[in-house]
Amino acid sequence: MSQRVNRQVLLASRPPGIPQAEHFEIVTSPVPELQPGEVLVRNIYLSVEPAMRGWVAAVANYSEPVAIGAVMRSFAAGRIEASRDPALPVGTKVTGLFGWQDYAVVQGTAIERRVEEDDLPLSTSLGVMGINGVTAHFGLLELGQPKAGETVVVSTAAGAVGSCVGQIARIHGCRTVGIAGGPDKRALCVERFGFDAAVDYKTDDFAEQLAKACEGGVDVYYDNTAGAISDAVMAHLNVGARIVVCGTASVASWNPAPQGPRVERHLLVKRARMQGFVIFDHADRYPAARRDLAQWLREGKLVYLEEVLDGIAHAPDAVAGLYRGENLGKRLIRLTDD
Numbered sequence: 150m151s152q153r154v155n156r157q158v159l160l161a162s163r164p165p166g167i168p169q170a171e172h173f174e175i176v177t178s179p180v181p182e183l184q185p186g187e188v189l190v191r192n193i194y195l196s197v198e199p200a201m202r203g204w205v206a207a208v209a210n211y212s213e214p215v216a217i218g219a220v221m222r223s224f225a226a227g228r229i230e231a232s233r234d235p236a237l238p239v240g241t242k243v244t245g246l247f248g249w250q251d252y253a254v255v256q257g258t259a260i261e262r263r264v265e266e267d268d269l270p271l272s273t274s275l276g277v278m279g280i281n282g283v284t285a286h287f288g289l290l291e292l293g294q295p296k297a298g299e300t301v302v303v304s305t306a307a308g309a310v311g312s313c314v315g316q317i318a319r320i321h322g323c324r325t326v327g328i329a330g331g332p333d334k335r336a337l338c339v340e341r342f343g344f345d346a347a348v349d350y351k352t353d354d355f356a357e358q359l360a361k362a363c364e365g366g367v368d369v370y371y372d373n374t375a376g377a378i379s380d381a382v383m384a385h386l387n388v389g390a391r392i393v394v395c396g397t398a399s400v401a402s403w404n405p406a407p408q409g410p411r412v413e414r415h416l417l418v419k420r421a422r423m424q425g426f427v428i429f430d431h432a433d434r435y436p437a438a439r440r441d442l443a444q445w446l447r448e449g450k451l452v453y454l455e456e457v458l459d460g461i462a463h464a465p466d467a468v469a470g471l472y473r474g475e476n477l478g479k480r481l482i483r484l485t486d487d
């Protein structure tokens with residue numbers, strides 16, 4: 150085991166906002182010997198999340214900041230290559246917070262789950278069957294409570310969470326409107342993910358396009374961006390609307406605090422409810438969400454898109470790329486063949 154070399158992406162310095170390539174460094178280190186109860190995971194796919202901006206920020210939010218010099222925190226999917234935990238045999242496919250590195254030595258209790266859907270690609274365990282899928286499922290169905298015939302609007306609609314939200318809403322009989330950046334993503338929303346309408350927020354006539362797409366008003370707004378996009382959606386709420394605050398991709402930082410129109414009058418006049426959530430608080434809901442997601446995937450009712458970057462060298466710039474809007478679908482880094 151000691152001959153294995155582990156390439157690791159470390160957080161080299163604290164970024165003032167969105168982490169850029171220069172805030173990380175790639176080092177190599179030997180893989181330590183296993184202690185009783187530990188397993189060695191060979192990471193195959195590493196996840197790239199917009200939330201990583203918050204994970205490396207100086208100010209703790211819902212999790213402690215990644216320490217300078219530490220391996221970058223990340224979900225990963227891989228196979229157990231050596232085990233001193235009898236419950237986790239070699240060859241088991243697993244996911245967990247294994248970090249941006251080739252190998253992770255973890256306690257068996259740190260395994261988030263065994264991946265048992267052998268008919269689905271392992272990569273999906275980080276996207277549509279992973280945090281993105283369960284976030285979309287929980288946020289939309291539990292907090293958004295969509296009813297058939299209602300209009301559901303989603304921002305970052307071409308992305309991993311957004312594309313899933315739109316399709317789950319459609320499965321529940323809703324009319325869906327996606328908001329995404331650029332003509333390619335707008336087309337993707339309609340042609341691949343089946344949104345009834347899609348609006349490009351990067352055009353000068355975004356407000357007019359949105360008004361047209363939301364003529365009957367908005368019953369559920371699944372908000373992944375905050376900022377000017379959300380300000381525009383608020384003007385179209387129906388009475389009793391639900392606003393699910395899932396992400397704040399367009400809010401650059403909390404310092405200085407973001408400025409914008411206030412929402413209180415919209416909420417009051419429309420008797421609307423606005424609720425934020427962090428999916429990690431709802432881990433008890435993951436299995437039921439995954440059962441639905443797997444079923445819809447197998448039935449062809451749910452489609453997904455992945456953007457796979459080959460090689461760990463892509464990791465340092467990968468989060469910045471999400472904020473440049475480069476990704477078409479769930480962004481992953483592949484380290485080795487599945």
Ligand SMILES: NC(=O)c1ccc[n+]([C@@H]2O[C@H](COP(=O)([O-])OP(=O)(O)OC[C@H]3O[C@@H](n4cnc5c(N)ncnc54)[C@H](OP(=O)(O)O)[C@@H]3O)[C@@H](O)[C@H]2O)c1
Pocket residue numbers: 198199200280281284305306307308309310311328329330331334373374394395396397398399400426427428429471472473474475476478479480
């Ligand atoms: N609450 C939770 O527990 C939870 C869990 C998972 C994810 N999330 C949130 O869900 C959202 C989507 O995550 P994801 O993993 O599915 O990522 P994603 O949508 O696949 O990728 C991020 C997308 O954000 C958009 N974006 C980046 N900067 C933006 C800006 N300034 N204004 C508007 N849009 C911008 C880009 O799309 P365009 O090219 O269309 O702009 C980019 O492709 C994120 O906000 C994430 O933090 C929340």
